Each structure stands twice: as structure tokens, then as C-alpha cells.
Amino acid sequence: MPTEERPPTKDLRLNADMGESFGPWTMGCDADLMPYVDLANVACGFHASDPDTMRHTVRLAREHGVVVGAHPAYPDLVGFGRRAMACTPTEIENMVLYQLGALEALCRAEGMSPGYVKPHGALYNAMSHDDAILAAVMRALxxxxxxxxxxxxxxxxxxxVRSLAREYGVAVWLEAFADRGYDGNGRLLPRRWANAVHHDAATILDQARRIARNEPLTASDGSELVLDADTLCVHGDNPESIAAIRDIRHQLFPREAS
Incomplete structure (x- = not known):
């Protein structure tokens, strides 16, 4: 006899990276993805995007009632912000403020304002193991x-992280990933590793369900890993990801149509 589906334990906010096209080059599937997310992480020109793309993405978010966040990165267009850079804490603080200011101006033109900041790529990963870098980003905010x-x-x-956030008076949203593999410490596996990125929609949905219920994932070292998250990220740059986030929205976090 089939068992009744249990509801998730928490209503996680769904987020996705957006606005990463550049000039005539299209990156991602923003128009398809936007109706299913709560938060749009908008690239701010350092790893991807340009002013036209940024404003278009902000306008698209406004039309769907999605909160916009700044997605600042190292100045690395060629490497898509995924390469580590030897930046000082002061340089990191200033580059975050610079990118946030650019997005803020374009948001204001559309009657909106950013609600959060989510660093991108190598900068995001560096924050998870270098307190000086994390402090620089928090200082910027x-x-x-x-x-x-x-x-x-x-x-x-x-x-x-929580201790440092209290020191700087910054609210933090803890983020888990539905489509990424984890190591034993709960950090993302490098993209060059096997099983670092999940492409199967069923696998992504299952991982999202486990995170929402505070059920353990299996880390790369075989250990059980429970992640206490506030927001869930799915990357939306291929049809499989779009299908996965659509299923996550409908099956785990349904909402009434506006």
C-alpha cells in the first residue's frame, strides 16, 4: 500500500543565477526559469553580464514578483569568475560595493532595490574557508x-559564519544546492571532479527533498551530511535543470498562482 508523501519540513526560498549573458552571447534560460524561483542572483558585470542584460533581468524579476540579489564576483570575465584571485580584503570589499552599486542603480530605474547579496564562483567558495575574505564581504554590506x-x-x-555575522551586524541566509555534490565538510566538490554536478532531474529533486526535510545527504567520503539551509539553489543553464526546478517548485514548494 503506498505511503502518503510527507511534506517538507521547511519552505526554502528557491534561488538561481541570472543575467549572465553578455552582449550578443546568451547564457542561461532566464525567461524559462524566472517563474519558478523566489530569488534571482543577478550578475553584476565582473564575471558576466552588461548593463543592458542586468536591467532586462531586473525587469523580468519585477514582472514575476521575484526578489533581486547582487551576484558579485572576482573581475574574471574570461574565467567566468571561477578562478581564484589574489585580492586583498580591501580590494574585495571595494569590488563588492562597486558591483552592488551598479545593480542598485539599475534596480532603482525599475522601481526595485536589491534584497540580498550572493557572491559568485571562486569568491563564494573562498568565503567558506577563509575568514578574512568572508569578513571583507560582510564589511562591504x-x-x-x-x-x-x-x-x-x-x-x-x-x-x-554566524559569529562573524553577529560581529558585523549582517543577516545571513544559509544556502544548499540541489544539483551539486558535497565533500565531508559540507563544501561543494570542485566542478572538475566526478559527481560534482548532478544532471539527472530525479537526482536533483531527491536531493532537494532531503535538504528540505533535514534528511542526510551522502558526502563524497561516504559520511552522512545534514545541511540546515534557508535557501536552495538550482543552476538553470540547461533543459534538465529547468525541468528539475519546475518539479521542485510544484512538488516541494507549491504556491498559489498570482
Whole structure:
């Protein structure tokens, strides 16, 4: 006899990286993805995007009632922001403020304002293991002055992140990934590794369900990993990802049509 489907334990906000096209080159499937997310992480020109793409993405988010967040990165267009760079804490603080300011101006033109900041790629990963880099990003948000939340990786132990956030007066949203593999510490596997990125829609849906219910994932070292997350990311740059996030929305986090 079939068992009744259990509801998820928490209503996670779905987020996806957006606005990563550049000039005539199209990246991602923003128009297809936007109706299913709650948060749009908008590239700010350092790893991808341009002013026209940024404003178009903000307008698309407004039409769907989606909250916009800044997606700042290292200045690395060639490497799509996925290469580590030897930047000082001051340089990181300033580049985050610079990119946030650009998005903020375009949001204002569309009657919106950013609600959070989620660093991209190598900068995001560096925050998870280097407190000096994390502090630099938090300092940028603190000195910016608006009440912007910072999206950080939901690792096995987030006590250090929470402590630093209290020091700088920054609210944090812990993020888990439905389509990425994890190591034993709860950090993302490098993309060059096998099983670092999930492409099967059923696998992505199952991982999303486990995260939402605080059920364990299996880390790369075979250990059980429970991630306490506030937001769930799915990358939407291929048809499989679009299908996966559509299923996650409808099956795990349904909402009434507007």
C-alpha cells in the first residue's frame, strides 16, 4: 500500500543565477526559469553580464514578483569568475560595493532595490574557508548601510559564519544546492571532479527533498551530511535543470498562482 508523501519540513526560498549573458552571447534560460524561483542572483558585470542584460533581468524579476540579489564576483570575465584571485580584503570589499552599486542603480530605474547579496564562483567558495575574505564581504554590506542579507554556504559547521555575522551586524541566509555534490565538510566538490554536478532531474529533486526535510545527504567520503539551509539553489543553464526546478517548485514548494 503506498505511503502518503510527507511534506517538507521547511519552505526554502528557491534561488538561481541570472543575467549572465553578455552582449550578443546568451547564457542561461532566464525567461524559462524566472517563474519558478523566489530569488534571482543577478550578475553584476565582473564575471558576466552588461548593463543592458542586468536591467532586462531586473525587469523580468519585477514582472514575476521575484526578489533581486547582487551576484558579485572576482573581475574574471574570461574565467567566468571561477578562478581564484589574489585580492586583498580591501580590494574585495571595494569590488563588492562597486558591483552592488551598479545593480542598485539599475534596480532603482525599475522601481526595485536589491534584497540580498550572493557572491559568485571562486569568491563564494573562498568565503567558506577563509575568514578574512568572508569578513571583507560582510564589511562591504555593513558599510553599505542597507539591510541586505548575505547568502553563504550551508556547511557542516556554520558556527564561525554566524559569529562573524553577529560581529558585523549582517543577516545571513544559509544556502544548499540541489544539483551539486558535497565533500565531508559540507563544501561543494570542485566542478572538475566526478559527481560534482548532478544532471539527472530525479537526482536533483531527491536531493532537494532531503535538504528540505533535514534528511542526510551522502558526502563524497561516504559520511552522512545534514545541511540546515534557508535557501536552495538550482543552476538553470540547461533543459534538465529547468525541468528539475519546475518539479521542485510544484512538488516541494507549491504556491498559489498570482
Amino acid at each position: 555593513s558599510r553599505h548601510g542597507a539591510a541586505l542579507s548575505l547568502v553563504v554556504m550551508a556547511t557542516r559547521d556554520t558556527s564561525g
